Amino acid sequence: MSHTYDVVVVGCGPAGSLAGYVLAKKGLSVAMLDKAVFPRKKLCGGLLTWKSMLTLEQVYGETPESLTRAGIIDFVADRYSIAHLDKVLVSGQAAYPFHLVDREAFDLHLLQKAVAAGAVHYADTIATGCIPETGVVTTATGKAYLGRMVIGADGVNSVIRQSLSIHKQSWRNNLASTIEIAVPRSRCPRQVDFPELYTGFIKAGYCWAFPNKENVILGICGLTRKERNIKALFQEFLASWGLTEYSDISFLGHPLPYGNFLREPAYENALLAGDAAGFVEPLFGEGLFYAMRTGLYAAQAAHAAIVDNADPRRAYLEPLKKYIFPEFVWSNRLRWFLMYTLTYFSRFSLQVFVGSHKGLLAEMVHGTRSYRHLRKKEWDQVVRP
Numbered sequence: 001m002s003h004t005y006d007v008v009v010v011g012c013g014p015a016g017s018l019a020g021y022v023l024a025k026k027g028l029s030v031a032m033l034d035k036a037v038f039p040r041k042k043l044c045g046g047l048l049t050w051k052s053m054l055t056l057e058q059v060y061g062e063t064p065e066s067l068t069r070a071g072i073i074d075f076v077a078d079r080y081s082i083a084h085l086d087k088v089l090v091s092g093q094a095a096y097p098f099h100l101v102d103r104e105a106f107d108l109h110l111l112q113k114a115v116a117a118g119a120v121h122y123a124d125t126i127a128t129g130c131i132p133e134t135g136v137v138t139t140a141t142g143k144a145y146l147g148r149m150v151i152g153a154d155g156v157n158s159v160i161r162q163s164l165s166i167h168k169q170s171w172r173n174n175l176a177s178t179i180e181i182a183v184p185r186s187r188c189p190r191q192v193d194f195p196e197l198y199t200g201f202i203k204a205g206y207c208w209a210f211p212n213k214e215n216v217i218l219g220i221c222g223l224t225r226k227e228r229n230i231k232a233l234f235q236e237f238l239a240s241w242g243l244t245e246y247s248d249i250s251f252l253g254h255p256l257p258y259g260n261f262l263r264e265p266a267y268e269n270a271l272l273a274g275d276a277a278g279f280v281e282p283l284f285g286e287g288l289f290y291a292m293r294t295g296l297y298a299a300q301a302a303h304a305a306i307v308d309n310a311d312p313r314r315a316y317l318e319p320l321k322k323y324i325f326p327e328f329v330w331s332n333r334l335r336w337f338l339m340y341t342l343t344y345f346s347r348f349s350l351q352v353f354v355g356s357h358k359g360l361l362a363e364m365v366h367g368t369r370s371y372r373h374l375r376k377k378e379w380d381q382v383v384r385p
């Protein structure tokens with residue numbers, strides 16, 4: 001039996017839910033499949049930058065106040081620090097605060113918005129493949145969903161990506177491993193009130209400590225091919241915090257795209273958005289903004305294909321090339337520059353770099369400046385759907 005829609009969206013994380021919302025608001029029929037039942041857990045630091053908040057405002061009219069009232073924003077911090085091992089290299093005030101969300105609540109909120117706009121949500125539905133020429137999405141129960149367009153937003157291990165005949169480049173080569181734990185504040189040797197990043201514990205990656213209301217989130221991320229035993233490195237990071245007894249706290253891991261974004265995330269009637277296409281910034285691992293923004297662009301391209309008979313690939317690649325790819329290319333360059341600097345020179349060279357670019361680095365992360373030569377960055381206007 002098959003169900004027919006204008007668009008079938010696979011995956012209801014931020015990329016899929018935002019795409020589903022925009023398409024449903026524009027009057028198209030949308031099916032949204034997810035293997036999970038929401039609310040569902042998603043391993044993530046939950047840090048939203050200025051450009052993420054801009055996207056939420058542009059698309060949904062959400063503000064920090066409305067998201068706080070809805071219980072989505074869990075913590076707000078206007079400071080940050082970058083350290084090498086236990087030595088703080090830079091600590092400063094950001095021009096705009098970092099908002100930290102609980103992913104369980106955040107993802108449910110965005111999914112509910114899509115459903116309220118008219119999208120049909122199918123929970124507990126595992127997609128097993130896609131035929132991009134016909135728009136058929138097959139599922140584990142044998143049911144098929146037919147869309148004039150398919151948006152694959154099914155995360156880093158995307159089955160939709162694996163179904164498409166697209167050049168996968170070095171997907172595994174630039175995949176990172178991550179581990180994260182949530183330490184209750186009462187058990188954490190040190191309180192954390194703003195995002196802290198750490199270099200030096202891992203060669204091709206970094207560690208972090210993020211605050212939320214109840215816990216301190218400690219994590220590590222590193223290129224899988226460069227790091228043999230990421231768990232042992234993480235334990236060294238925890239030991240540096242004076243944390244030695246954590247046998248009852250779960251270590252959770254999840255792969256993260258880390259420089260393996262696809263330049264061709266489109267094939268026939270299928271488009272890939274978010275982690276499914278590797279759309280994560282390759283230096284700091286920011287993915288939420290890129291998931292939402294590429295979900296938006298994919299929805300706009302699918303709409304243009306269905307309503308105006310436009311070429312979906314061209315319509316999708318245009319904003320990606322203009323706004324997204326340059327950020328990834330330049331943040332990737334900066335990443336290798338900083339990693340080589342640390343490997344072949346001392347931490348003092350890193351200290352000089354981050355110290356001399358202090359305020360600008362925070363603006364770059366927030367997205368008011370580009371990773372490209374730290375120029376002022378303009379994002380596109382979005383007509384609220």
Ligand SMILES: Cc1cc2nc3c(=O)[nH]c(=O)nc-3n(C[C@H](O)[C@H](O)[C@H](O)COP(=O)(O)OP(=O)(O)OC[C@H]3O[C@@H](n4cnc5c(N)ncnc54)[C@H](O)[C@@H]3O)c2cc1C
Pocket residue numbers: 010011012013014015016033034035036042043044045046047048125126127128153154155156157158159178179180219254255256273274275276280285286287288289291
């Ligand atoms: C440890 C860690 C910390 C991070 N911290 C941050 C941070 O602080 N800030 C930030 O901006 N980014 C962070 N990220 C990155 C961010 O979490 C991701 O980039 C973001 O979740 C991508 O959203 P998405 O919608 O593309 O995919 P996801 O959020 O992964 O959603 C994919 C959805 O697809 C569903 N799915 C998967 N397979 C199938 C299938 N076969 N059939 C049906 N459904 C399927 C899943 O159930 C899921 O709901 C972090 C990532 C990790 C691993």
